[in-house]
Amino acid sequence: MAETSCFHNLKEGGIPRQLAEGLSARVFPGEHLMLSVVEIQPGSVSPVHSHANEQWGVCLEGEWIRIQDGVEHPVKAGDFWQTPPHVPHGGRTLDERCVVLDIFAPPREEYRQGGTGLGAATVVG
Amino acid sequence: MAETSCFHNLKEGGIPRQLAEGLSARVFPGEHLMLSVVEIQPGSVSPVHSHANEQWGVCLEGEWIRIQDGVEHPVKAGDFWQTPPHVPHGGRTLDERCVVLDIFAPPREEYRQGGTGLGAATVVG
DSSP, rough: GGGGGGEETTTOOSEEEEETTEEEEEEOOOOOOOOEEEEOOOOOEEEEOOOSSEEEEEEEEEEEEHHHHHEEEEEETEEEEEEEEOOOOOEEEOSSSSEEEEEEOOOOOOGSSSSOOOOTTTOOO | GGGGGGGEEEEEEEEEEEEEEEEEEEEEEEESSSEEEEEOOOOOOEEEEESSSSEEEEEEEEEEEEEEETEEEEEEETTEEOOOOOEEEEEEEESSEEEEEEESOOOGGGGGGGGGTTOEEEEEE
């Protein structure tokens, strides 16, 4: 029943990764793309970084400030965005918790295993 | 300000495509992946088809029956699933409307332009 394992729910499962303090991810790897459900606690910072992988993000719950290419974009549930390859990005929450679905293509290979940190990304600041 | 156009909302925008009767999509193409917000009316059928592109789906609103590899999977908002390359898939709604976020890698190249139908997919039945 390997096929059954293709079905998931956003609230559970995945490979755990602590991206930064207050940012915990559950990673679902595929062949050509990878999903990651990221829970961001209030008052947390995602350090600005970049990588060759294209990334899209969908704000599923709450709100935060997406920092991309040096510009701050306030986003809320229902907003989504593309981060082209190599574009520096990060973000920060204010008083509210936020849940973001991150999508990578190709997959972040180092995220196929649980761990901490931003993998092979280049941290800008 | 090309960078600004990287930001969207699930409720609007995108390249329109009528996938089938009762299934309308708004497509957001990237370089290595593509997002498509699909609104499915009650009592509608997505014909079973397959393609080489890996696909993931996230049920954002409502519920439907996902048909994948010959098995019917009832899914609801918050459920998501991987459809590996070449796996036949489709679905049908019952009495409720459904909104699904489809994610393709690599992109469905024929979906970069508006239109009707399932593009280069092989319709199974």
